[in-house]
Amino acid sequence: MTNSKEKDAVKTPSNAQVIWQEFKHDRVAMFSLIFTIVLILVIFIYAATLNLEKVTNVNIFAQYDRPGQDGFILGADEGGRDGLKMLVVGARNSITIGFAVTIISSLFGIVYGMISGFYGGWLDNGMMRIYDFINILPEIMIIIVLVTIIPKYNAWNFIVIMSCFMWLSTARLIRSKALSESKKDYVAASRTSGTNDFVILFREVLPNLSSIIIVDTTLSFAGNIGIETGLSFLGFGLPESTPSLGTLISYAQDPDVIGSKPWVWLPAAILILALTLSISYIGQALRRAGDAQQRRG
Amino acid sequence: MWKTILRRIIIMIPQIIILSVLVFILAKFMPGDPFTGSITPQTDASQLHALKVQAGLYDPWYTQYFHWVVNMFHGNFGTSYQFKEPVMAVIGVRAVNTLWLSLFTVILTYLIAIPLGLLAGRYEDTNLDRGIMFFNYVTYAIPLFVFLVLGLWLFGYVLGWFPSGGSVSLSASGFGSVFSRFYHLILPGVLTALLSTTGTVQYLRSEIVDQKHQDMVATARAKGVPERKVFSRHILRNSLLPIAAFMGYSITGLLGGSVFVEQIFTYPGMGQLFINSISNRDFSVITALVMIYGILALFGTLLSDIIMSIVDPRIRIK
Numbered sequence: 001m002t003n004s005k006e007k008d009a010v011k012t013p014s015n016a017q018v019i020w021q022e023f024k025h026d027r028v029a030m031f032s033l034i035f036t037i038v039l040i041l042v043i044f045i046y047a048a049t050l051n052l053e054k055v056t057n058v059n060i061f062a063q064y065d066r067p068g069q070d071g072f073i074l075g076a077d078e079g080g081r082d083g084l085k086m087l088v089v090g091a092r093n094s095i096t097i098g099f100a101v102t103i104i105s106s107l108f109g110i111v112y113g114m115i116s117g118f119y120g121g122w123l124d125n126g127m128m129r130i131y132d133f134i135n136i137l138p139e140i141m142i143i144i145v146l147v148t149i150i151p152k153y154n155a156w157n158f159i160v161i162m163s164c165f166m167w168l169s170t171a172r173l174i175r176s177k178a179l180s181e182s183k184k185d186y187v188a189a190s191r192t193s194g195t196n197d198f199v200i201l202f203r204e205v206l207p208n209l210s211s212i213i214i215v216d217t218t219l220s221f222a223g224n225i226g227i228e229t230g231l232s233f234l235g236f237g238l239p240e241s242t243p244s245l246g247t248l249i250s251y252a253q254d255p256d257v258i259g260s261k262p263w264v265w266l267p268a269a270i271l272i273l274a275l276t277l278s279i280s281y282i283g284q285a286l287r288r289a290g291d292a293q294q295r296r297g
Numbered sequence: 298m299w300k301t302i303l304r305r306i307i308i309m310i311p312q313i314i315i316l317s318v319l320v321f322i323l324a325k326f327m328p329g330d331p332f333t334g335s336i337t338p339q340t341d342a343s344q345l346h347a348l349k350v351q352a353g354l355y356d357p358w359y360t361q362y363f364h365w366v367v368n369m370f371h372g373n374f375g376t377s378y379q380f381k382e383p384v385m386a387v388i389g390v391r392a393v394n395t396l397w398l399s400l401f402t403v404i405l406t407y408l409i410a411i412p413l414g415l416l417a418g419r420y421e422d423t424n425l426d427r428g429i430m431f432f433n434y435v436t437y438a439i440p441l442f443v444f445l446v447l448g449l450w451l452f453g454y455v456l457g458w459f460p461s462g463g464s465v466s467l468s469a470s471g472f473g474s475v476f477s478r479f480y481h482l483i484l485p486g487v488l489t490a491l492l493s494t495t496g497t498v499q500y501l502r503s504e505i506v507d508q509k510h511q512d513m514v515a516t517a518r519a520k521g522v523p524e525r526k527v528f529s530r531h532i533l534r535n536s537l538l539p540i541a542a543f544m545g546y547s548i549t550g551l552l553g554g555s556v557f558v559e560q561i562f563t564y565p566g567m568g569q570l571f572i573n574s575i576s577n578r579d580f581s582v583i584t585a586l587v588m589i590y591g592i593l594a595l596f597g598t599l600l601s602d603i604i605m606s607i608v609d610p611r612i613r614i615k
Contacts, residue, residue, distance in 0.1 A: 133312055136598055138590035140553050141571060142323070145583060148575055149326050226440030233442050234560060234572060252446050253561070255461065259454040266450075269443050280438035 015211055022289035029285035032278035039274070040095060047092040055085045056243065067263045075263040077251060087267050090243040095275070097159060097238065098225035104163040105224075106217050109170025114209075116171070117178030118201055124175075131171060139165040144236040155242055162231075166224060170216055177212055181205050211290035218283035222276045229272055245272050301606045309599055316591045317369070320584060321362050327580040374585035379577045384585045388567065394464050395566035398558070399551045401482050405490035406547065410497035411540065417498065418505025418536070419528060429498065437495045442557045448488040449561060459484040462563035485562045489554060493547065497540060504536035538608040545601030549594040 013021070023030045058081065067075040067083070074083030116127040146161050147153060181187065182205065190200050231237035232246030248268035252258040257265065288295055356364075368374070374384035417429040453461035465478045508514060509532065517531050518524075555568035563569065567586060574582040 133315060136312070136549065136591065136594045137316070137319075138552060138587060138594060140556055141587050141590055144556075144571075144575060145323055145327075145587060148578075149323070149328075222438060226443075230440055230442045230557060234556070236575070246442075249443065249446055252450070258446070258450050259461075262450065265446070269447055272443050273439060276438045276440060277435070280434065284434060 018295070019214075019286060019289045022285055022295060026285050026288075029281060032281040032285075036275070036278045036282065039278075043088055043091045043095065046088045050085055050089060052089065055089055056081060056241070074267050075261075077248075077264045078257075083263060083267065086243055086248060087245075087271065090245045090248050090268060091271055091275075093155075093238060093242050094225055094229055094232075094245045094272075097155065097162075097228050097244070098221055100159045101162045101166055101224045101228065102217060102221045104159065105166035106170050106213070106220060108163070109167035110174050110209075110213060112167065113171040113174025114178045114201055114205065117175035118182045118197075118205065120179065120182070124179075128175075131168060134165070135168055137165075140231070143231060144234070147231075147236045153239060155238055158228075158238060162224070162228065166220065166227070170220060173212065173216055174209060177209050178205060181208055211286070215283055215287045215290055218286055219280060222279035222283065225272070225279075226276055298606060302603050305599060305602050305606075309595055312595055313592065316595070317366060317588065318362070320588045320591065321365055323587065324365075324580065324584040325358070327583070328578070369588070374588075375581040377574075377579055377582050379574065379579040379582070384581050387582060388570065388585060388589070391565055391567050391570045394564065395555055395559070395568065397478070398482055398486060398564060398566060399548070399555065401486040402489045402493065402551055403544070403547055405486055406493045406497065407540075409490055410494035411501065411537075413494065414498040414501025414540075415505065415533070417502040418509075421502075421506055421509075426502075429502075433495055433498050436492050439492065441489070441492050441554055442561065444492055445485070445488050445558060445561045448484065452484055464565050481562075481564070485558050485564060489551075489558055493550065493554075497543060500543070501536060501540055504539065505532055508532045508535050539605070542601050542605040542608060544604065545597040545599065548597035548600070552590050552593060552597075 023033060074087060076083055077086065112127065112131075116124045116131075143161055143165065147158065150157055150161075187200060187205065190204055191197075195204075228237055229244055229246030229249070232244035233250045234246075235250060237246055238244040245268045249265045249272070252265040252269075372385050376382065377384050377387045380387050413429050413432070417426045417433075420426050449461060452458050460481050464481050465474055514527060514531055517527050522531070552568075555566060556571060557568070558564065559566045559568035560572050567589075570582065571586045574580075574586070
């Protein structure tokens with residue numbers, strides 16, 4: 001009896017192994033993963049070698065240089081700044097801000113959702129009413145208003161303001177999962193044996209949500225880059241001194257630039273597409289890995 | 298059912314109150330007051346002070362809040378600093394433009410999303426389904442403003458098929474102006490609609506895939522109902538109803554997007570007015586717009602919940 005049992009017991013693959021298998025079987029996902037890592041590395045290393053002041057220095061003689069002219073590979077913008085260097089610095093800023101917002105808002109959303117779903121009852125009810133209310137606020141408009149009326153506005157303020165609104169979807173998702181986890185036997189067993197709630201929540205329930213959290217964080221990272229660049233595009237994102245990919249695309253609001261000088265804004269648009277598409281694809285592959293019914297590997 | 302709807306409306310009242318308090322606080326932090334719009338070089342400082350006292354700007358905040366709410370219910374949001382006109386008059390003209398664009402976009406979104414969702418669900422796991430799911434992933438991942446700028450560049454400038462901005466051509470008149478208005482709607486409407494399909498396609502597809510394995514569908518098949526009818530009569534009816542309920546939520550989504558669409562296509566609607574007012578520090582208009590957008594979003598979710606409770610009796614609160 002014991003022998004056959006041991007034979008049948010196949011070791012459950014770890015999360016990391018499942019994910020690795022999934023990426024090995026999905027070439028596009030593997031390509032997206034490598035592409036994203038290489039792209040981010042190149043951007044950060046190249047940006048580190050640049051002197052920010054020199055890059056943003058205005059040189060009127062090089063105004064709207066065509067690509068290739070005066071040694072500018074991607075041409076120059078209205079201020080005669082090197083398109084390629086601006087692109088790299090902008091991309092670095094956008095990625096950094098997107099990352100920071102994702103970390104802050106996801107952490108908050110996870111804790112909020114777990115507490116709300118785990119305890120249930122009146123606490124959950126109250127927390128969900130707060131959620132409902134923030135959810136109906138016109139977030140883009142309120143962010144823009146806050147950005148305009150805050151004195152001494154800088155990139156850090158912007159990260160905090162954005163995070164105030166971006167935790168919602170994470171909280172909702174984690175709540176529903178925590179709600180169903182908290183009704184499972186292992187939680188009841190742990191509680192009966194006297195484990196305190198904090199340990200149950202973060203040592204026992206949290207690991208079971210890890211695959212969902214990884215997926216959600218990846219997808220929100222792509223989403224947050226999109227929202228930050230969008231706000232910067234409108235002129236209410238990163239301050240003037242820190243160019244973002246959105247700032248570069250906002251030059252396209254000039255009818256002359258969008259029509260006849262595409263080199264000023266098109267590379268930034270393509271870079272945003274490349275980043276958000278590949279990061280989202282990684283997120284989708286991770287989601288499949290987390291759901292045994294959808295796995296390809 | 299009336300009880301459910303009534304209850305849902307009562308839930309909305311505290312939400313509106315909190316929203317108004319929040320907007321009021323935001324408004325208090327903005328520089329300027331309702332008279333900033335009517336100040337001219339000839340205005341006497343002491344006269345202005347008297348006006349402010351009369352309007353209660355030195356009253357305690359709760360009195361001010363009360364007056365503000367009463368004024369709001371009378372449609373009085375003060376005077377626009379930029380246009381020297383009552384705020385409601387400024388917003389009114391643009392609200393009509395935004396309404397047309399949103400309506401056009403919502404209709405297009407459903408026209409595109411419903412067939413895609415139906416096909417993907419019916420032909421699950423075929424190449425058609427995979428193609429639609431790929432389209433869905435692309436529309437999910439692309440930020441709206443990048444898509445709009447690229448679309449405007451390609452169709453408005455490179456190919457020159459559509460006008461690059463505005464809501465109506467100045468030279469058009471009579472029937473021509475109606476046509477011109479529609480012509481200006483096409484590009485922003487289609488581009489936005491394409492990106493707004495994601496949720497509906499995904500939801501409809503998974504609804505249909507779920508319905509396929511229901512007992513009643515198996516029964517219908519066992520009775521010998523032709524496959525086409527199984528889909529059109531048994532599965533469709535159950536899957537499409539929740540989609541109708543999304544209508545309200547999509548209003549909320551469109552309002553958020555209208556800021557980008559109208560700014561990029563220089564379309565004179567509420568979104569563009571908002572950005573314009575922010576740039577010109579026209580705070581009485583901004584306050585009014587945030588309040589209006591918030592209330593519209595509230596009514597959007599209310600509408601969705603009401604439709605949902607009509608089509609799905611399980612949701613009705615006991």
